[in-house]
Amino acid sequence: MDSFSLTVCVSVGYWIWLCLRPVKIVAVNQENNYSDVLVRSFPPTDKGKIDWWLKNKDILKEKYDIPKSSSSGYFTVVFWDFGDGYKEEGKYDRLCFDDMNTKVNCIEKDAVFSVDKSRNMDITFTVYDDDNYRLGQNGDIIKIESD
Structure with missing residues (x-):
């Protein structure tokens, strides 16, 4: 096998591993109808992220009571890459959780x-690479075109 073929095989194998590894929920923070979920190993593709949500939304409701809707039925759930873990506030614009009784209570945004x-x-999905989607009435995922 030549080096190019080996590189392609290793790259494909790594991509498959990235897509198939289980998502780990590290912590859930809740304030009113906003939920922050700290995760590791979140799916890398738009489709993978949306499929993961659709497959796990009932489990998230049972285990963590999210999403938690406002009285008008609205909610927001943001999944944050936990990265290198909790840090002190120190750096500008970290996301900090005041309900933790420690100085090491922030993550990179x-x-x-x-x-x-x-x-x-209705239900919209944001994947943070400039693409947004919505859940259609019949369960279809529809890409929202930017203006």
Whole structure:
């Protein structure tokens, strides 16, 4: 096998591993109808992220009571890459969780996915690479075209 073929095989194998590794939920923080979920090994593709949500939304509700809707039915769930773990606030613009009784209660702001329910768009998915999707009435995933 030549080096190019070996490189291609290793790259494909690594991509498959990235897509198939299980998502680890490190912590869930809740404030009103906003939920912050700290994760490791979140799916790398738009489809993988949306499919993971659709497959696991009932488990998230049972285990973590998210999403938690406002009285009008709206909610936001943001999935954050846990990265190198908790840090002190130190650096500008870290996301900190005041309910933790420690100085090491912040993460880098690296959102990987969010799910919102709003009046105008029903359920929308944001994947943070400039693409947004919505859940159609018949369960189809529809890409929202930018203006």
